[in-house]
Amino acid sequence: MNNKNKTVVRSMDILNLFIEHSELSFQEIITLSGMPKTSVYRMLGTMEEMGFLEKGSDAKYRLGLLFLKFGHLVSSRLDIRKAAFPFMNALHQETEEAINLIIREGHETIYIEKIDTYQKVRLYTAIGRRSPLYAGACPRAILSFLPDTEIDAYLDTVELKPIAKGTITDKDKLYDMIRQARIEGCTVSHSELENYTSAVAAPIYNNVGDVIAGISIAGIEANYEGEKVDVLKKKVKDAAYEISKQLGYLH
Incomplete structure (x- = not known):
């Protein structure tokens, strides 16, 4: 060099x-x-x-x-961000929680948009921040809906390192969570990327049905219990579906 x-x-x-x-x-x-x-x-x-x-x-x-x-130039070329922003904003107005949008980059995800006007506590997530596919509701919303062969290849090579106290580091447990995500159409995490924070997330698909992004609602863990989580699951899944439709998804 x-x-x-x-x-x-x-x-x-x-x-x-x-x-x-x-x-x-x-x-x-x-x-x-x-x-x-x-x-x-x-x-x-x-x-x-x-x-x-x-x-x-x-x-x-x-x-x-x-x-x-430079940021405006990059953002204007990210169709996913344009399509997602109105729905993210509506979701933020409804929940008053942080709303995150991520895309996949290899074995990682990168946060490309965030709305947290009403969220008074600063969370782990920030635009430009990266997370492994296995950790956190939003990254796992992408991982869970990849083809089985891609999931297997990824989990055969990645080391499941702890990031916070709730990070999933057991491969069998992670597979169980992936199967559950496919049944429910969404993911939930507690203290996986940052202690005492939680999130619910759902996958976003493109026009050919490939998962290309994830959207999450995130906040303080104490607020993500019981019936409220079920309500948030439906909201995030509805938002993800509407964004997917904007990208040509017809399922």
């Missing part, structure tokens, strides 16, 4: 810190990145100059407006 490539990779390492942190000081960036002070200083200056980062009056760095331009 030549010096230019190293600089690009290190710059991306710094930018990736802002997926989980809305703002960071110079020292926090050094600590989190593990890079030398002089290298961080040089790269921050360049990224600020190019508009990738901006430095506030409080001396903390934040993502620059350039990302809004």
Whole structure:
């Protein structure tokens, strides 16, 4: 790897810190990145100059407006996001819980949209965040409705690592949950990606009937018990079906 490539990779390492942190000081960036002070200083200056980062009056760095331009370009090309947003918004208005939209990327999922105006507690999920297919209601809503051969191939190669106290790490139990999801048409999780949070989710299909995304309702675990969960299951399944129809799904 030549010096230019190293600089690009290190710059991306710094930018990736802002997926989980809305703002960071110079020292926090050094600590989190593990890079030398002089290298961080040089790269921050360049990224600020190019508009990738901006430095506030409080001396903390934040993502620059350039990302809004890129973000809008990417979002406008994601038909799934366009199709889903009105239904996500309606679901959020009804439930006042966080609504998430994810797509699959290999053995992972990535959150591409989230609405949480009424959700006062910040959850694990955030746009751009990744999760393994096996963990959490929304990722598992995709995994559960893949062809059997894909599920088997995935579970033969993946290591089921614990993320939170409720993460499913037993393969037999995971298969049981997949079978249950197929019966109910949705998934439920408790403390799988973050302790004391829960979610209910359903798969979204394209025009040829392939599962391509998942939508979830998520919030504090104490609110996801008894009859309320049944109500949320129906709501998320209805929303997922309407989004699928927008994408040409005719089942």
